[in-house]
Amino acid sequence: MNIFFHETNSNKYSINTLTRAVEDIENLKLYFFSNYKDIKNLIKKNDVIAFSFMTHNEDDEKKLAMTIEAEHYGIRLIAGGPAITDKNTDKFVQIFDNLFIGEGEEILRDFISGKIKKIAVNNQHVDINKYGSVSEKYKRFGSIEITRGCPYGCFYCETSNIMGKIQRHKRLELIRKEIEILLRNNFKDIRFITPDLASYGSKDGITPDLKEFNRFVDMVCEIVKGRGRVFLGSFPSEIRPEHISDELCEILKGRTSSKTIIIGAQSGSDEILKKINRRHSVDDVIKAVATLVKYGFSVDVDFIFGFPFETEETLNDTKKLITLLIQKYRARIHIHYFMPLPSTPFENLTPKLLTKELRKYLSSLTSKKLAFGQWENQLGQKS
Structure with a gap:
């Protein structure tokens, strides 16, 4: 079987994980493409074209899938990713031959072995210690997943619903092995995938276990020292x-190449934070930035x-917080x-269009390089 994965900026880490999960299967060859023209003449009858996408790019992926199908007879189109759920399969079943819902490693293995139906749902959460984040066989290198799942369940976010609220941490010895794979393949910038770096090793994902976290940082720094760079708390x-x-900053100080740490505030209003189930306060944000x-x-x-x-x-309230964070910190x-x-709990809500005044405010921050982001593309209107 030949499988061609369509790679985008949004799915490259997922493709790495899926590749590692199936690379041991006999008589399987994997190919990867960003531009359809690069593989157009390689596709043959019975080949599989695989897509994994998010909501923001589902229209582009569906369009590409239809183009490929129109030009190749007897191929199979498969799709998974956060955009596809058990509630919206009607949007995709006329385009794709198979839909994968849930974590994909074991579903993909079952598909290759011929065990799944047209719509395959995985309600079980994958043991991330069973699979990996990089594939030396296919030279798929990138960030290493160390934690999957999130206990918080923010109402706008898919992570808890797709990956579960019980966190699964990758064992230190397996993280070590994946770092060694990266380093010996001249991949020297070591980064990690996790919904919250500080939760590594925590039993509930809510109360940090700084002793276990420090063990993780010690191990990583020991391996990488003199051979590359370690990025912690950045993308x-x-x-x-x-x-x-x-205590957390003492662990990170002088041991990470990350000059910038990312934190999520989402709003400067405690009222909004409660409505979106963030489970932290505005004051928590101010204290965090001040400490960092x-x-x-x-x-x-x-x-x-x-x-x-x-x-x-x-x-x-949000504007006031933004002003404080910019001017003071x-x-x-x-x-x-x-x-x-x-x-997500917010899947049926209608976004509020931003007023001309607010768009002007955000554009001003962006033009002064005080802010950044794809908000205009997400909004679908220019300021």
């Missing part, structure tokens, strides 16, 4: 604001605009526009 991970402490700056880090802070229940009062603001995502 593709972040740290929840209430988990930032002097004290230890010499720069900070990028995420904010979401466009919640339908946003009011002028809550919006003013020189933080940089990462702007997002609310997008209702499938499988």
Whole structure:
């Protein structure tokens, strides 16, 4: 069997994980393409074209799938990813031959062995110690997943619903092996995938276990020392604001190449934070930024605009917090526009269009390089 994975900026880490999960299967060859033209003449009858996508790019992926199908007879189109849930399969069944819902490693293995139906749902959470994040066989290198799942269940976010609320941490010896694979293949920047870096080793994902976290950082720094760089708390991970402490910063200080730490505020209004189930306060955000700056880090802070229940009062609270973070702590603001995502409590909400005044405000921050983000593309309108 030949499988061609369509790779985008949004799915490259997922493809790495899926590749590692199936690379041991006999008589299987994997190919990867970003541009359809590169593999157009390689596709033959019975080949499989695989897609994994998020809500924001599902239209582009469906269009590409239809183009490929129109030009090749007898191929099979398969699709998975966060955009596909058990509630919205009608949008995809006319295009794709098989739909995968849930974590994909074992579903893909079952598909290759011929065990699954047209719509395959995995309600069981994968043991991330069974599979890996990189594939030496196929030279698929990138960030290493160390934790999967999130206990918080923010109402706008898919992570808890897709990956579960019980966190699964990768064992230290397996993280060590994956770092060694990267280093011996001249991949020298070591980064990690986790919904909250500080939760590594925590039993409940809510109360940090700094002793276990320190063991993780010690191990990583020991392996990488003199051979590469370690990035902790920067993309593709972040740290929840209430988990930032002097003790955590002491562990990170001088041991990470990350000059900037990412934290999620999402709003400057405690009222909004409660409505979106963030489970931290505005004061937690201020304390987190102040602590990080004290230890010499720069900070990028995420904010979401466009919640339908946003009011002028809550919006003013957010603007005040942004002003404080920029002026006092020189933080940089990462702007997002609310997008209702499938499988979340907010999936049926309608985003609130941003007023001309608010768009002008956000554009001003961006033009002064005080803020950044794809909010205009997400909004679908220019300021």
